Amino acid sequence: MKRIAVFAAVLAVAACKAKETPATDTAAAAPAMAPAPAAAGDSMMKMADTAMKQMADTAMKMADTAMHKAADKMTKAADTAMKKAAKKP
Numbered sequence: 001m002k003r004i005a006v007f008a009a010v011l012a013v014a015a016c017k018a019k020e021t022p023a024t025d026t027a028a029a030a031p032a033m034a035p036a037p038a039a040a041g042d043s044m045m046k047m048a049d050t051a052m053k054q055m056a057d058t059a060m061k062m063a064d065t066a067m068h069k070a071a072d073k074m075t076k077a078a079d080t081a082m083k084k085a086a087k088k089p
Helices: 002-016 039-087
Strands: none
Touching: 002 039
16 A cells, blocks of 8 residues: 555656746747647556556455455464364363
8 A cells, every 4th residue: 555655646746747948039949849639648647547456456465365364364273272172071
């Protein structure tokens, strides 16, 4: 979960960072180029969303595995305790 938070923070900083350009003489400047199409930003958001989903899925799988291991240990401990209690007269 910490990795997801760090990734989201880096992504937010990168998105909010202003582009710094030096002042130029407008009289001798060439005409400005057309801005990039809006689809590029959309595809970046899709890529970031996919990466976030993959990290969340991995984290959930790891948590699920840990939960099952803990449950197995508890079950084994309970079985051992039951066997010991059954042996005592």
